[in-house]
């Protein structure tokens with residue numbers, strides 16, 4: 001290439017807090033819109049987080065989580081390039097959904113289009129009350145391509161997703177919570193700290209349990225109930241007979257482990 005040697009990471013930043021890796025979308029001039037370069041940087045940082053952390057959090061710098069696909073780049077793609085690009089989104093977001101560690105998202109401001117697809121690929125979504133959610137693909141003359149027709153539709157239901165896509169309307173954080181798009185809400189500015197706190201809890205779980213949670217639940221959700229129950233039993237027995245499970249079960253029985261706390265109490 002005739003381009004000068006650039007820093008390997010330019011649109012994202014990366015930080016480790018204890019056992020938790022933080023990936024921050026940091027392309028604020030374009031509202032963290034996902035360009036091809038940003039997607040490849042994300043892929044590289046997922047690999048790094050999987051080797052350096054036990055859980056991860058994705059968040060956005062500036063006033064918004066993510067404005068979705070970089071529309072400027074998309075306009076120049078041929079149909080075949082479009083298919084390949086969508087498949088690349090699926091591959092990278094699939095590494096979040098079914099990789100080595102659990103992922104959390106801290107959401108604020110715009111969570112739209114591909115930004116919602118990114119958020120739908122992680123395991124736990126925390127939104128602050130500034131967050132708003134929309135799928136403006138219909139208005140732009142395009143369709144979702146980053147996994148929303150599968151992942152976002154399963155979170156909120158096909159009827160609600162159809163509504164968002166046909167009308168282009170935005171919903172607020174309270175509605176997103178009621179629709180199952182996010183699992184908890186915070187006051188403005190507090191989603192990242194809360195997400196990191198929850199990710200640290202997940203990081204403290206047995207690795208095999210987290211792996212089973214991430215990999216078995218979405219697959220079982222795709223199965224008929226008979227197959228699902230069978231796979232559950234196999235995964236359950238395999239997970240429970242690990243040395244780490246034995247130690248953790250004994251720790252509880254010997255009163256060395258934390259009890260389950262009431263909601264709002266200490267975790």
Ligand code: 1HE
Pocket residue numbers: 029030031033063064066067068069070071072086089110112113114115136137140142143144145146
């Ligand atoms: C962008 C993008 C983008 C902003 N691609 N450049 N996504 C959308 O249709 C959402 C489009 N964006 C917006 O509606 C608004 O930008 C926001 C509500 C997210 C934020 O508003 P605001 O007032 O803070 O920012 P802005 O002034 O609109 O944008 C600032 C700059 O970012 C401006 O560029 P500038 O050169 O004039 O400064 C915008 O053009 C630029 N920008 N969003 C490119 N998305 C795998 S398929 C997924 C399909 C989709 O994601 S479709 C949904 C795309």
